[in-house]
Amino acid sequence: MLYREAGQFKTDYASDQAIFPISQDRLGLAVIIAGALAIPLSGNDFLINAVATPFLIFSLAAIGLNLLTGYTGLLSLGTGAFMGVGAYACYKLTSIFPDVNILIWVAVSGLFSAAVGTIFGLPSLRIKGFYLAIATLAAQFFLEWCFIRVSWLYNYNISGAIEVPQRELFGIIVTGPRATAETRYYVVLGFVVVMTWIASNLVHGRIGRMWMAVRDMDIAAELMGIRLLSTKLLAFAVSSFYCGVAGALMTFLWYGGAEATVFNINQSFTILFMIIIGGLGSLLGAFLGAALIYIMPIVLRWVPELLGLPMQAATVEHVTFMTVGVLIIFFLIAEPAGLARLWQIGKQKLRVWPFPY
Amino acid sequence: MHLLYMIFIDPFVQMGQAPDLLAQTLWEGLVGGMLYALIALGFVLIFKASGVFNFAQGIMVVFAALTLVGLHDAGLNAFLALGLTIVVMFGLAFTVERVVLRPLVNQPDIILFMATFGITYFLIGFGEFVFGGDPKVMVTEDLFLPQGSITYKTLGGIVQLQKIDIAAVIIASIMVAALAVFFSKTRIGRALRAVADSHSAALSVGISLEQIWVIVWFAAGLVALVTGIFWGARSDVSFALEIIALKALPVLILGGFTSIPGAIVGGLIIGIGEKLGEFYWGPLVGGGTDAWFAYVIALVFLLFRPQGLFGEKIIERV
Amino acid sequence: MRAPSGPDVAVGDVLLSVERVSLSFGGVNAVSDVSFDIRKGEIRAIIGPNGAGKTSMLNVINGFYQPQQGRITFKGESHTKMRPYEAAHGGIARTFQNVALFRGMTALDNIMAGRSLKMNKNFFWQLLRYGPAMREEVEHRRRVEEIIDFLKIQEIRRTPVGRLPYGLQKRVELGRALAMEPELLLLDEPMAGMNMEEKEDMSRFVLDVNDHYGTTIALIEHDMGVVMDLSDRVVVLDHGIKIADGSPDEVKTNQAVIDAYLGVAH
Numbered sequence: 020m021l022y023r024e025a026g027q028f029k030t031d032y033a034s035d036q037a038i039f040p041i042s043q044d045r046l047g048l049a050v051i052i053a054g055a056l057a058i059p060l061s062g063n064d065f066l067i068n069a070v071a072t073p074f075l076i077f078s079l080a081a082i083g084l085n086l087l088t089g090y091t092g093l094l095s096l097g098t099g100a101f102m103g104v105g106a107y108a109c110y111k112l113t114s115i116f117p118d119v120n121i122l123i124w125v126a127v128s129g130l131f132s133a134a135v136g137t138i139f140g141l142p143s144l145r146i147k148g149f150y151l152a153i154a155t156l157a158a159q160f161f162l163e164w165c166f167i168r169v170s171w172l173y174n175y176n177i178s179g180a181i182e183v184p185q186r187e188l189f190g191i192i193v194t195g196p197r198a199t200a201e202t203r204y205y206v207v208l209g210f211v212v213v214m215t216w217i218a219s220n221l222v223h224g225r226i227g228r229m230w231m232a233v234r235d236m237d238i239a240a241e242l243m244g245i246r247l248l249s250t251k252l253l254a255f256a257v258s259s260f261y262c263g264v265a266g267a268l269m270t271f272l273w274y275g276g277a278e279a280t281v282f283n284i285n286q287s288f289t290i291l292f293m294i295i296i297g298g299l300g301s302l303l304g305a306f307l308g309a310a311l312i313y314i315m316p317i318v319l320r321w322v323p324e325l326l327g328l329p330m331q332a333a334t335v336e337h338v339t340f341m342t343v344g345v346l347i348i349f350f351l352i353a354e355p356a357g358l359a360r361l362w363q364i365g366k367q368k369l370r371v372w373p374f375p376y
Numbered sequence: 377m378h379l380l381y382m383i384f385i386d387p388f389v390q391m392g393q394a395p396d397l398l399a400q401t402l403w404e405g406l407v408g409g410m411l412y413a414l415i416a417l418g419f420v421l422i423f424k425a426s427g428v429f430n431f432a433q434g435i436m437v438v439f440a441a442l443t444l445v446g447l448h449d450a451g452l453n454a455f456l457a458l459g460l461t462i463v464v465m466f467g468l469a470f471t472v473e474r475v476v477l478r479p480l481v482n483q484p485d486i487i488l489f490m491a492t493f494g495i496t497y498f499l500i501g502f503g504e505f506v507f508g509g510d511p512k513v514m515v516t517e518d519l520f521l522p523q524g525s526i527t528y529k530t531l532g533g534i535v536q537l538q539k540i541d542i543a544a545v546i547i548a549s550i551m552v553a554a555l556a557v558f559f560s561k562t563r564i565g566r567a568l569r570a571v572a573d574s575h576s577a578a579l580s581v582g583i584s585l586e587q588i589w590v591i592v593w594f595a596a597g598l599v600a601l602v603t604g605i606f607w608g609a610r611s612d613v614s615f616a617l618e619i620i621a622l623k624a625l626p627v628l629i630l631g632g633f634t635s636i637p638g639a640i641v642g643g644l645i646i647g648i649g650e651k652l653g654e655f656y657w658g659p660l661v662g663g664g665t666d667a668w669f670a671y672v673i674a675l676v677f678l679l680f681r682p683q684g685l686f687g688e689k690i691i692e693r694v
Numbered sequence: 695m696r697a698p699s700g701p702d703v704a705v706g707d708v709l710l711s712v713e714r715v716s717l718s719f720g721g722v723n724a725v726s727d728v729s730f731d732i733r734k735g736e737i738r739a740i741i742g743p744n745g746a747g748k749t750s751m752l753n754v755i756n757g758f759y760q761p762q763q764g765r766i767t768f769k770g771e772s773h774t775k776m777r778p779y780e781a782a783h784g785g786i787a788r789t790f791q792n793v794a795l796f797r798g799m800t801a802l803d804n805i806m807a808g809r810s811l812k813m814n815k816n817f818f819w820q821l822l823r824y825g826p827a828m829r830e831e832v833e834h835r836r837r838v839e840e841i842i843d844f845l846k847i848q849e850i851r852r853t854p855v856g857r858l859p860y861g862l863q864k865r866v867e868l869g870r871a872l873a874m875e876p877e878l879l880l881l882d883e884p885m886a887g888m889n890m891e892e893k894e895d896m897s898r899f900v901l902d903v904n905d906h907y908g909t910t911i912a913l914i915e916h917d918m919g920v921v922m923d924l925s926d927r928v929v930v931l932d933h934g935i936k937i938a939d940g941s942p943d944e945v946k947t948n949q950a951v952i953d954a955y956l957g958v959a960h
Contacts (some may be wrong), residue, residue, distance in 0.1 A: 032835040033828060067378040094486050146678045149485040153625050154678060220823035224831060225815070228799070228807045234794035242756055243874065244782030244811040253817070263458035277385075288493060295490060337505040346496025351491045352479045354700060 038223055050312070055208055059201040068200040070317065075204075075211045076269045077313050081293040081305035082218050083261025088291070089299035090222060091254040092234030093143060097136075097155040097261055098290045100162035103282030104132040106270040107172045110181045115176055120324030121186040121194055122206065125267045132263020133256040135224075144248045159284055166279035173278075180278035181272050194271045203272040210268060214261060219302055221257070230254055231300070243349025262290075292343055296350050298359025307358040312343060385654035396533030401655045402648060407541040408612075409647020410548045414603040415624035416631060416639040417552065418596040423633050425568045425592035429485055431492035432472055433501050434598060440465050440597070441613045442603030445515060446507040454518030455609020458601075463596035473593065500615050511616075514608030516540065521609065544606040551602060553596070556636060564591060626674035646670045703769055705735040709910050710755065710878055715764030717750055724750040725761070726934045732878070737904050739925035739942075741918075743954055745941075747934040748914045749791060753878050755882070755912070756788055757781040782811060787876035789867045791883050792916075795855045801866045802851040805841060808873030809834045833946045841869045845899060861892040868899060872907070879903065881913040885920055893917065897924055922946065930954070 029035040034063035039045045059070050084098050114120055139158040143151055166172060173181045185195030192198045193206060206370035219226055229250050241247050270277040289312065297308020317341045320332075350357055391398045418433040444462050447457035476495055480488055516523065522539035524562065559565040570578040571588050580587060604613075607620065631642030650669040658665045711731035717724045721844050722899055725747040730740045740748050753759040755766060757776035765774045768784055787808075796804050813834060819827040842848055845865050850858060855866055864884060884900065885893045897920055903909050915921050921928060921942065928945045930938040932954040938945050945951055 032832045032839075034764060036828075036831055036835065078716075094489070142675060142679060149489050150629065150678050152489065153485070153629055153671065154675045156622070156625070157675045160668035160671055164664055164667050168664065217821050220827075221820055224823055224827055225810060225813045226817070226820050228803055229810055231798050232796050232810075235798050236794050238792035239756070239790065239796070240777045242758060242782060242788065243808060243870070244779055245807075250471050284622075288497070291490070291493070292497075298525060325950050333509065334505070337501045339785075340497050341499025341505070341739050342501075344494045344496070344501060347494030347497070348491055351483075351487055351494065352476070355483075355487065 024254060036223075038219055052212070055212075059204055064200050068202050070200040070314065072200070072204050072207050072273050073269075074309055075207050076265050076273055077290070077293065077309040079211050079214060079268070080262050080265035080290050081264060081297065081309050082215060082302060083258045084290050085294045085297075085299065085302070085305050086218065086230070086261065086319050087254050087258035089294055089301065089304070090227060090234060091251065093140075093251060093254060094149070094152040095155040095258070096152055096284065096287045096291065097139065097158040097162070098157045098310045099282040099286030101132050101136055101259045101262040102266030102286065103162060103166050103279070105129055105136045105209075105258075105266035106277050106282070107166060107181070108132065108263065109176075109267035109271060110183075111172065113184065113186065117184070117186075120188060121271065124190065125210070125264060125271065128267045129260040129264040131264070133260040136255045136259025136262075137252050143251045143255070156284075159287055163279055163283055166282065170280075173254055178278075180276055181270065182276045183274075186271075194275075196275060198272075205265070207268055207272050210264065214264065215302065218261070222302065226253070233295065234300075292347055294357075296346050296357055298357030299355065301357070301359035303358050303362060304359035307362065311346075311358065315339065315342065382660055383657070390656060394533060396531040396535050398656075399531055400534050401651050402437075403535070403537060403541070404648065405648035405651030406644065407544060407647070408651060409644040410545055410640075411603055411607055411643075412620075412623055412627045412642045412647050413631075413643025414548055414551075414599055415621060416627040416643055418603070418637065419624065419628060420600040420631075420634060420639050421555070421592055421596045421599065421638055422489065423572050425447070425588055429488045429492075429579050429633070430472070430477065430596075431625075432495045432499075433596065434624050435470065435492075435496040435618055436465065436472075437604045437607065437621055438615060438618055439468065439503055439604075440601040441497050441514065441608040441616075442503050442512070444506050444575070444601070444605065445608070445613050446511045448515045448518065449512070454515050457515070457693045458519065461601060465601055466594055469593040469597050473589070496618065500618070504614065511612035511614040514605060516609050517606070521605075538610075540606070540609050544609075547602060548606075551599065552636065552640060559636070562608070564588075574606055623670050626670040629674045630677055646673060649673055703734045703767035706909075707734055708732070708767075709734040710766065710768045710912075712751070712755070713765050713767065715751075715754055715761045715766070717747075717754055717759055718788065723934050725754070725931075727764070728931065728934070728936045729764075730929045730936060730939055732910060732912055733789075733927075734877075734910050735904070736926040737913065737924055739898070739921045739928045739955040740912060740914045740931065741916070741921055742931035745933070746931040746954075748931055749882055750934075751786065751931065752912070752914060755781070755908060756786050756880060780872065785875075785949045787878075788880035788882065789864070789871050789882055789884060791886065793860070793867050794865045795863055795867055795870070797854070797856040799855065800852050801847060801855055801858065801862075801869075801927055802838065802842070804855055804887040805838045805869045805873050806834065807869055808870040809838065838869075838873055841872050844872075844902070845869050861888055861895075864888070865891060865899070868896075868903075872903065872909075877911060878910045878912065881882055881911060881915075883914050883916065885915060885917055893920060900924060903908075918946075 030038065034040070039048060055071075059067055061067075065259065072176075080098060080102055083101075084095065085154040087093050087095050101231055105128045105286050107126050108131035109121075112127060113119070116124075124129050135158075139155065142154045146154055170176075170179075175180060176182070185197060185210055186193050188206075191202055222230070229240070229245050231331055232243070233247060233250050233254075237247055240250075266282065269281075274281070293308035293312045294305060295308070297306065298304025316335060319338060319342075354360055409526050415434055415437055418436070419430055422430045422433070440461060444457055444461045447460055448454055453458065457521075472495060476491055477488065480491055522543055525538045526537045526542070528537070555564075559568060567578065567583045567588055568591070570581070570583060571585060578588075627639060627642040627646050629642070630645055631638030631640070650666045653669045654663070654666045702887050708731045712728070713729050715728050716726050728751065730745075740751060742748055750759060754761050755776075757773075757778040757780060760775045765772050766776055767773070768781075768786070770778075771784075773780070773888070797805060799807070813830055815827045815830045819825060842851055845868065847862065847865055847869065850862060850866075854865055857865065868881075868884065871881075881900070885896055890898065900913070902909060903926060904911055913925070915924075925942055927940065928938070929936060930945055930951050932950075937950045937954060940946045940948075
């Protein structure tokens, strides 16, 4: 009743190809964006700094990995390292050119990540599937090692970590210890909204189709004239760009610093789990997965307290690991298309509601 | 020029100058390689018999070690703890196969691969919940495993072998030999090979698949436990061992998924390779190369032989 | 939508010729010293008992396998090693024995994927979508809709192909090949697994493609009735060797062909 398409006819191909053809969907999107803009008005620093900002950053990284693994079918375990490349690149760029706008450097650091990602993607011409995943492990461990050993990357700082310097934008302090949670949130929100829009454009057009063709049946794709190597390399490049920007945002606009362990194999697994649970091959899935995996431990810490049964921090971590493990297995067996598919099924039911079918 | 010398000439000069150090490094690489090979072996066993890619073998090794230590610390006699751990491992393997691997049997490898990460995370959480998260010490004395080391004066210097390492190599070799004989000479071994080839054909000649799988999972669990004991004896027992378990993957790439000798050869190449690399070339770049050396070897390998050393060439048909 | 013309080949001239091609896989000879040609505008059937090397022959033509000996001459150009990309760009499209559709996509997207060759608005326009990229999408969507109308698959255009019945999947696959606007269309057992009615529909489509678009067709088929009705000329393979080549009537009465099908030792 609420979610009916009746009466919404499309009279030209352009509107038929629109990404949100149903007007209720467009309304829903507007509501979400309005809500996102309004979050800082709540004044709750915890909500902004420990929930909303990291959620957006992880969603961005998840989108990046999803483009490579979900849409193009190339499993990568190097996400953490590619995020790191972005972070360290941004740090070096702003150290060497402190007067350039930091937001520009955040975007440019994505290009460095894209370059590194493309290089490590070259084996994908010869290597497929699970074997390629091992190759990405090589990238992960090698780059992680570089983050520790190449002291130039962290300006020879004795602690081995990078500390984010203060930077301003139009007179407002954007990074560094004095930047407010609200400012940082809006910057991250801006990046995420724009980059999600771009990712959506890509996957709904020619390039998205080429990626999915390579994923589904690369032989047929090749025989249709799709160049496999350039399609795969493009996927690596774009995906690493997104992960690099996410890494730079994470370091400069959330943590305020970073060290090599932040970008380790566990980070790679975390993002991978986000897209498995959220839904491979779905941009919405990236957000849903990030929400579930990132916010669940927070909820697990809070709810028992509210109910009067406090849980130790260590126990929360253990329960989180166990739950994530179970969810991964559950989704891979029962619904490989993840939460996004469940969402779609829900919308299907809503379209015919209150009728059963 | 100097750089080229440092990379291509000097390490070999060093090897020649101090052959005792070379022998020491080779030995340590051998031991490490044997243990990697054992992890890969557990995987190969299960794959040969059931066609299932059990990438969780690595985490099972860690879990076995933890269980053994946990039970022993709780006061049980070492051998009782050992027996109980075997039972636990068997139960675990059985559950994993039923609950996770069986439902995913027709899915592409990548899905199974990802599922085993799910298993890994679950076991990490569960293990730390039950046993606590701090590193533990493996049970060695109570199991009559030798302590201390033997020192040889040879090759112009000293070579020191840890007794536990010697024990590891001996026991591992016995196990591998036993498995090889078992596979090729006994009735059950033949049945296992039949099952690996074709389930339906095996069924039609009266082989009980259930029985076979039980035996195989038991063998794999045993291998995991032995591996866990020796790994744990050489370094602390904690879930950080999982990183070592991940290294079994390059071993599988070199050795292929279905070959027992392949797992051994692959393990030795990786183990010795990374030790030599770290000892002689590591200092040039600041050390720590063993974090990634194995994977880079595997990567280079894959570029030339995408199907591994012993694997079958993949012919794609349309 | 007319088939594009490269170096102009008149109807009736040889469009593609297979010259002394031999292909083997590690000791197994799939195809041995086979030569035949395909004339522009005709429907050429390739038949033979199972294992005769028919699919391998098709795979050589569109560059998936590289023959150890011999060459393919297409539109006047000779190739000893044809790459799939070259074949596709040259105007060769095909369907597969085991429907090779992109299962994660809808029927419409599958056919649109067939237009990839023709779409060239570069990466940066794709980032924006609105503007030149969108106009290109719409233009190709128009062409694809013509194919959808032609194949009568309007209702299922938004259905994920994995959910379609087999017969419709085959039709979508045909649509995807047609989207490439090929000069030469290779069909590998397009009627396999179909019932009588579906076969009649597919036969009609094949004839229409040949009539309406002028596309040259090479098809592998087991159903003799279909072969006799549809094809202009037939080439017969057995154990990788060509044993007959001619009109359907000539081939039907050829003793060697009859022996091959009945399994008489020779």
